[in-house]
Amino acid sequence: MNLTKKKWLLPVGAVLVICLLAIAVVTTMTGTGSEKSEFLSTFQLDTATKNVQLEEVYNDRGWFGDGTALYQVTLGEDGDALTAEWDDLPLSQDAETLLEWESDSISLPDITEGKWMLVDRGEDSESSTNVSLCVFDEGTGTAWYVTIDT
DSSP: OHHHHHHHHHHHHHHHHHHHHHHHHHHHHHOSSOHHHHHHHHTTOOTTOOSOEEEEEEEOOOTTSOEEEEEEEEOGGGHHHHTTTSEESSOOHHHHHHHHHTTTTOOOOOOOSEEEEEEEOSOOOSSOOEEEEEEEETTTTEEEEEEEEO
């Protein structure tokens, strides 16, 4: 009887380990939070805002989340209020350089009136860049959200 119990323990344990590894891989690849939550948190926007909608335009983020992503963000009627504390256009030289650096992958529409915010999400390092940039077009109520992780 003791031998029979041990025979099923190994296959069940193996299946359990495989399932846990699969969950870990999927979580690593897709991230644990939604893009909307990440957006709201990064730019310190009211998380109760329900009108915010993100549409992925470009995404080459890989295995560990490194890469670039661009989202078109609809802020709805709250856009002006949500971005009131952001900087007025034009972009700073740092933000312009960042967009030029990624110009092979992404490009933003020409926005003449609006607000913008650049958030450094990582430690200063010569070997990595982790930043988020959002540019809000006051004319259309649309924002463009760029994330870069190297």
